[in-house]
Amino acid sequence: MSRRERVADPPQEARGPRGAAVTVTGLSKTFPSGEGGITAVREADLAIEPGGTVALTGPSGSGKSTLLHLIGAIDVPDAGTITVDGTEITAAGRGALSRYRRTVGFVFQRFHLLPALTARDNVIAPLLPYRRRAGALARATELLAAVGLAGREDALPSQLSGGQQQRVAIARALIGDPGLLLADEPTGNLDSATGTEIIELLLALNTDLGTTMVIATHDPSIAARCDRTVSLRDGRIT
Template sequence: MTGFAVRLDEVSKRYRPAPGQVVTALDRVSLSVEAGSVVALVGPSGSGKSTLLHLVGAMDTADEGRIRVGERELTELSRRDQTAYRRTIGFVFQRFHLLPALTVVDNVAAPLLPRRGAADVVPRARALLDAVGLDGKGDVLPSRLSGGEQQRVAIARALLSDPGLVLADEPTGNLDSATGAAIVDLLLRLRKERGMTILVATHDRSVAERCDRIVRLADGRTVG
């Protein structure tokens, strides 16, 4: 899978948390991300980083503007096409969102297990665990792993569909700095091997500085 290029044109997103109240989370943001690059999104709390990732991941829709990911114009997708699109991208979150009752390998395989014709999914999940440095840990429960190891499991799970784009929201936010640095190393290595595009929202300067490019947001706008 080659990485998807990502392009936002004048994208705005407003939330209405209460009647009569409007929060402009993104205000006419334009951004062009090269296929296969790793881009850090930085900015103060509330500046719109997560909102931008949610829109690019089609977990939410923009009020205005256009978002193009690879060949897809997200604003023109039907519900069904949005679901199909989400299967072509990977998500990594601050809280790893692993299922505590499933073994590590089943956590990685979980997104594809309910689908028919997925007979090879468990071997693929094991191969991904090897790729993220967790060979031999497949049969334990996530609670037996450290935070950094749990995040590696989440990254392996995000790669199961061979995504063209990975969206990571504060992937090192729950980790100490050395463990966080190892997670960034892992993402950079995986990008080199697989060529996917990665967008990573982070408060951590040392994480941002290792990315190919830094995009700064403030009050829902790109700055600098």
């Protein structure tokens, strides 16, 4: 599948460029460790255009995952600002941050699927505190078809391959129609062929949906497929 080849058509209301614009300024994060702590991100500055794809690269411990977690409001910075679509999320209160997280899709190296739930119920799980299950079922079914899992909606994670589980995780990340998708080593637990399929899928979904995408990766071939590559070393963008 080429960079511009399309996956199964997404739902009509999801079409069109609607990615989030992200601006990071002077961002720093230090974790307690020993006497001085470990600074995972140091005075990072980064601007991401709406609908763009950005690869974060660097060795283990360089700060890639921490930067993703800060942008996604999974963690809180010690200094600096993060602005998404003109709103400074680093100045937001708890309720506003909770609402912001619902506009962000997360894909992790470990799939984090709930083993007792079917593929479809795993996809709708993030919506259940806020939306009726019945209203989300059709959307989940459409997304599973879009990631190539039509007919596997009732399969449990144990009945799916690693690549299929990651496809479920991608559908789950998209269930809230996010303007921003953050993927942390999304192919790290997959063999090379399956990993290539997953990256092709993510890039095709980016083309179809216009979602801004940031991918943390060790793989230079993945970084080469993105619009931009941002390298980190010792918490600094180099």
